Amino acid sequence: MDHVIRMSIDRANGEHHPESGRYAEVVLNGMSSVDHAREIRRALYRSARYMKVSLDAKIERCPSGGHQIRFTAINKEHARSYIENLRATAPHKVSYDPYARG
Numbered sequence: 391m392d393h394v395i396r397m398s399i400d401r402a403n404g405e406h407h408p409e410s411g412r413y414a415e416v417v418l419n420g421m422s423s424v425d426h427a428r429e430i431r432r433a434l435y436r437s438a439r440y441m442k443v444s445l446d447a448k449i450e451r452c453p454s455g456g457h458q459i460r461f462t463a464i465n466k467e468h469a470r471s472y473i474e475n476l477r478a479t480a481p482h483k484v485s486y487d488p489y490a491r492g
Contacts, residue, residue: 411468419458444469
């Protein structure tokens with residue numbers, strides 16, 4: 391799946407958006423079931439972790455039937471900064487707080 395993540399980075403010419411840290415959006419379609427789409431999304435997340443980028447991926451219904459995944463690779467530093475800002479301003483919106491005890 392590394393080559394699929396690489397598509398998002400290459401389509402943006404290797405340059406992420408200066409404010410959001412996002413690369414280009416990519417849509418993968420042709421998945422017949424939501425279970426298959428979930429498995430592909432998990433593989434994308436594993437690949438993104440290996441490539442040291444963050445990922446935003448959503449499963450959607452395809453207009454022609456079946457399912458598709460719309461995803462964007464995100465620069466890791468920008469993603470970390472976003473979570474830190476969110477944790478500081480609205481901690482209840484953070485699904486996982488690595489600094490919390492307990």
